[in-house]
Amino acid sequence: MKQAAQSVCAWVDERLGVSEWVEFARHKAVPLHRHSAWYYWGGVSLFFFLVQAVTGVLLLLYYRPGPDAYESVRQITYEIHFGWLIRSAHSWSGNLMLAAIFVHMFSVFFMHAYRNPREFGWWSGVILLLATMIFGFSGYLLPMNVLAYFATKVGLEIPHALPVIGPKIAELVRGGLEVNEFTVQRFFALHVVVLPALFVPLLGFHLWLVQRHGNAWPPAEEAKPAAARKTIPFFPNFLMKDLAMWLIALNVLALLASLFPWDLGDPADPLKPAPPGIHPEWYYMSSFQVLKLFGQWFPGLAGEAVGMVLFTLGLVLWFLVPLYDTTQLAGRRARNTSYFGLFALAVLVATTIWGYAGLR
Amino acid sequence: MNETTCHLDALAKGEGLFGRRAFVRVALGGVGLCYAAAIGYPVYRYLASPVEKAAALAAVTEVTLKDAEKLSPGSVLMFKFGPRPAMLIHHKDARWVALDAVCTHLGCTVQYQPERDVIHCACHGGEYDAYTGRNISGPPPRPLTAYRVKPTEGGIVVSRT
Numbered sequence: 418m419k420q421a422a423q424s425v426c427a428w429v430d431e432r433l434g435v436s437e438w439v440e441f442a443r444h445k446a447v448p449l450h451r452h453s454a455w456y457y458w459g460g461v462s463l464f465f466f467l468v469q470a471v472t473g474v475l476l477l478l479y480y481r482p483g484p485d486a487y488e489s490v491r492q493i494t495y496e497i498h499f500g501w502l503i504r505s506a507h508s509w510s511g512n513l514m515l516a517a518i519f520v521h522m523f524s525v526f527f528m529h530a531y532r533n534p535r536e537f538g539w540w541s542g543v544i545l546l547l548a549t550m551i552f553g554f555s556g557y558l559l560p561m562n563v564l565a566y567f568a569t570k571v572g573l574e575i576p577h578a579l580p581v582i583g584p585k586i587a588e589l590v591r592g593g594l595e596v597n598e599f600t601v602q603r604f605f606a607l608h609v610v611v612l613p614a615l616f617v618p619l620l621g622f623h624l625w626l627v628q629r630h631g632n633a634w635p636p637a638e639e640a641k642p643a644a645a646r647k648t649i650p651f652f653p654n655f656l657m658k659d660l661a662m663w664l665i666a667l668n669v670l671a672l673l674a675s676l677f678p679w680d681l682g683d684p685a686d687p688l689k690p691a692p693p694g695i696h697p698e699w700y701y702m703s704s705f706q707v708l709k710l711f712g713q714w715f716p717g718l719a720g721e722a723v724g725m726v727l728f729t730l731g732l733v734l735w736f737l738v739p740l741y742d743t744t745q746l747a748g749r750r751a752r753n754t755s756y757f758g759l760f761a762l763a764v765l766v767a768t769t770i771w772g773y774a775g776l777r
Numbered sequence: 778m779n780e781t782t783c784h785l786d787a788l789a790k791g792e793g794l795f796g797r798r799a800f801v802r803v804a805l806g807g808v809g810l811c812y813a814a815a816i817g818y819p820v821y822r823y824l825a826s827p828v829e830k831a832a833a834l835a836a837v838t839e840v841t842l843k844d845a846e847k848l849s850p851g852s853v854l855m856f857k858f859g860p861r862p863a864m865l866i867h868h869k870d871a872r873w874v875a876l877d878a879v880c881t882h883l884g885c886t887v888q889y890q891p892e893r894d895v896i897h898c899a900c901h902g903g904e905y906d907a908y909t910g911r912n913i914s915g916p917p918p919r920p921l922t923a924y925r926v927k928p929t930e931g932g933i934v935v936s937r938t
Binding site for chain 1: 820
């Protein structure tokens, strides 16, 4: 019996090289220092993505895009057993995934972990964040309720403000002059086919880079001699801790999804005025507030255009940061980058709070 | 395999069946099972929702076919008895017959052929008697289920026998 099992193992190993992976996992180590807690957030983001994939497929079993969209979500919420829970978990997990990605991104930024040789990890990560935000934007329309309708209407005003090509782009994305059932249909295609097809390979690339380069040491630790640095083995020690974090994430998600079930709202009706206090999801609140402020400071649509240009510029600088802050040692550029990160974080937090305060 | 070796290790170390290692192992396994059930049960019910709906529909015992008494002799009316296709035949001798329309061989929907006065299945050539539903030729292993038919004023009432 034992011999048979061993020969099967050997047969598989000869063809797939499993023992190489085991060997790799055995030697992989994770830095241990007082900032180690930040290493878990990429894994937490991945966990919520997996939850999205599973709950998303489950919702796909009953969801119908097009003119029937609201009715099918109503059936999922009120008629299918535990449909409310699956839908609530999908909505909450999407929000938690974005929150985890933000924590992950800022921790990577402040640990300067994007430096050589990890530039591609940073670039793929920023694109994954943007893709996740588009996931959020497109998924938000799918129930076709009042909030979804106006959020999409307002969201598509942003490309509309671009000179010359803007209106054409907005019309093509919308599939008409107003948000309608064709918009739902194409956002559906984007949300469940196009985005996953782009996201999954990019995520694979991102994770492969993590395996290739390992976790980055923060600069303060890197300055120490190698003998003074501590690590823990990836397998099983770090993996167990990672799984413990996943368990905490699962519990948080279960509590939120079941105690605060996601609201269905009223069906979208183009003839009904927008409800008072309507606002975007929290991850768009900052850009919403910035556009609103610039809109007040400049006449006409010029404010929106200026706001958009500044936002895009900030994003480009954010993206290109590995090309500016290249040195391994603490220096002027490292300091400037940290200040830039603090400034970006402060602007995001302040405008988000400002946005919510302005609703009352 | 691994389980047993670890277990034997524990025994060898003198920790025994009720040692700390065994206890932790059982406790973790139990908690894991609870999580699996807490996730698995809602997902199972979610997936099974349409099945339950169809099963509730299948529990019907009687169907009233409005205006079916106007069906001309020598013709057939296909209808749904719960979720299942069924057929109401008005024979040329004015007799009414209602039969399940799902072939007992491999589940195709059968058809009434008035010119030959038999029920035929196009999938594998099975044939049934158009009065009793008895399987008369081809692969079908069992007869078609016959329903009770009662012509009334407003229509025809078909019920389980």
